[in-house]
Amino acid sequence: MQRTRVAFQGARGAFSEQACKQILAGRRFELAPYEKFFDVFCALRDGRVHRAVIPVENTLHGSVHENYDHLLDFNLAILAETHVRIVHNLIARPGATLDRITRAISHPVALAQCVEFFRRHPGILVESHYDTGGSVKTVMEGSDDTLGAVASSAAADYYGASIIEASIEDDPENYTRFFLLGPQGDSEGAPSGPRKTSMVFVTKNIPGALFKCLSAFALRDIGLTKIESRPLKGRPFEYLFYVDVLASPEETNCANAMRHLEEMTEFLTVMGTYAPAAIGSSDPTPADTKAAGEAG
């Protein structure tokens, strides 16, 4: 059987890699890391990978708007979602000790989530790096025992580095939501149990337009779990709305709601229907993974 080839953004050991392991638990897959989200979407569109895993929302920082924009532009299907609990660790070369660390590197978002720890350790200078996993790679490529990285335990494992201080994040309620994407028409597993549907629409230019659009779901007791607005290009101060509801268009009630919504929108597209993830879902089941670069 062919392994599933999965694109993600970042270096090996990035939180996106952990998301791949959770969302494809028990499956045979190989990882294809890309530097930019745009490249991840291109790889899937062009058939160089079978699946892509992308972050769409963090519970402290909000939505990853770039990826919402790509979701609209690339016309791919959302096949599944997962929530990854973000645990940051101070990581260094084996043998290094906390009292000797004078500089720590990581992605700026990760550093911003560990402000309290660095306030308690004012002797450590923090510095931006392109990626959490990549910061561990940088530490391990050098020979500097005063240099630390902030990243996941998976990154420490992958590069053979040591965790100097575990769980240094300020807020434990720190989760990132990831989507598994595939080509339109693909599906992932059997559609049993509750379903969530993600869509994007532009309202007609009528009074109370958004309220009327939401009525399609509210009047049918379909719960809305998220709404996100994005600017509509070329129409200043008008918006696209990304909406998630707890239902599937395969259910009559939801199909009626979608038809009702269509009456009030000038553009509507369903991006995918999938099983809703629990918050704090699942440590990754050990999976049969193999590193694979663009050339791999």
Place this chain on the structure above:
Amino acid sequence: MQRTRVAFQGARGAFSEQACKQILAGRRFELAPYEKFFDVFCALRDGRVHRAVIPVENTLHGSVHENYDHLLDFNLAILAETHVRIVHNLIARPGATLDRITRAISHPVALAQCVEFFRRHPGILVESHYDTGGSVKTVMEGSDDTLGAVASSAAADYYGASIIEASIEDDPENYTRFFLLGPQGDSEGAPSGPRKTSMVFVTKNIPGALFKCLSAFALRDIGLTKIESRPLKGRPFEYLFYVDVLASPEETNCANAMRHLEEMTEFLTVMGTYAPAAIGSSDPTPADTKAAGEAG
């Protein structure tokens, strides 16, 4: 009469400076530039300035979420809004010519808005800088005629630089919305004509909560011009909603709507009521401005 002291983020010649000139047209004021948005909010809270001008939304890139978060945390009042048309220019030292420019610096958002121009001029390498106005400052401090900056014409004027190519932005429908902030209780001008009100709320945990909240306005024919969701800290996958409506709580209809909304929210605060800006409003009226740094 004391000059109004106005904080903004960026170097002199930044688009925020143009926003100050538009929003305070005809008034005597002096500018206090700060490096970070957080510092701008602190300066106003601590009484070091009388007013602050901050960007909240761009028609291509969406909301400036950091500032929405600060608006909630600092409890300041929105006193006015304005829309600045974003026109980017390639700027260099006097005497420099387009065919000799090999490198251009600017804020990454500005560079991202001029992709077509740089695609037509592949000989120019683009490089990130901390600020649009600051990139012109950097160009003028050096003596390199092959270095360009991407910034406003105000920045070229302020630093005595030359515009090598005007209006190089990809999309002319590029506006940034700015707020004028002041201490709670202050007001700006007489409240005649139409009004806009900005508020932020958290819905109660009831089915169809957002729909019910929007009904407070829709059922009273009050138009909603914007809705923005932000994560609620400590409650994963729950949200704060920032909403703008075309009405003032001083009108009975809107006061009723706010009271109705209060029944359905567990938190509600009005951030300000002000005159709505037209799109593409107003070139700045020449104003009596004077530079003033932190020490000025």
